[in-house]
Amino acid sequence: MNIPLSEQQCQVCLLSSRPLSSDDIANMLAAIPRWKKVQREGIDHIQREFHFRDFRNAFEFAEHIAVLAEQQDHHPSLLIEWGHVTVAWTTHKINGLHLNDFIMAAKTDLLLTSSG
Numbered sequence: 001m002n003i004p005l006s007e008q009q010c011q012v013c014l015l016s017s018r019p020l021s022s023d024d025i026a027n028m029l030a031a032i033p034r035w036k037k038v039q040r041e042g043i044d045h046i047q048r049e050f051h052f053r054d055f056r057n058a059f060e061f062a063e064h065i066a067v068l069a070e071q072q073d074h075h076p077s078l079l080i081e082w083g084h085v086t087v088a089w090t091t092h093k094i095n096g097l098h099l100n101d102f103i104m105a106a107k108t109d110l111l112l113t114s115s116g
């Protein structure tokens with residue numbers, strides 16, 4: 001029985017780890033349907049835009065993500081704007097997507113419900 005992504009912990013990613021294949025990415029995106037695969041400078045990321053009523057709420061949500069990132073030692077790209085936070089995950093060490101990125105995306109979605 002698979003453990004939900006949001007309940008998994010990020011693993012140590014080795015330099016020798018290979019980025020996920022397009023098929024793997026497509027399969028794993030099914031578990032986090034609000035996220036989409038994008039390219040930034042030719043590198044695969046998974047990205048989602050969250051909407052809030054103002055800047056303060058956007059900033060507070062981003063703060064929760066920052067705490068999570070420190071806990072898991074896996075860090076996002078965050079764009080914080082009035083009413084919006086755009087979150088993107090990739091694994092810099094391998095210049096591509098890793099299971100850790102999907103774990104963090106699922107944990108990010110959970111923050112939304114817990115941070116209200």
Ligand SMILES: C[C@H](O)[C@H](O)[C@H]1CNC2=NC(N)=NC(=O)C2=N1
Pocket residue numbers: 073074075076089090091092093094
């Ligand atoms: C030394 C530290 O563990 C590494 O630099 C971690 C930090 N956070 C990270 N975050 C992301 N997104 N990718 C990484 O490769 C990464 N590496």
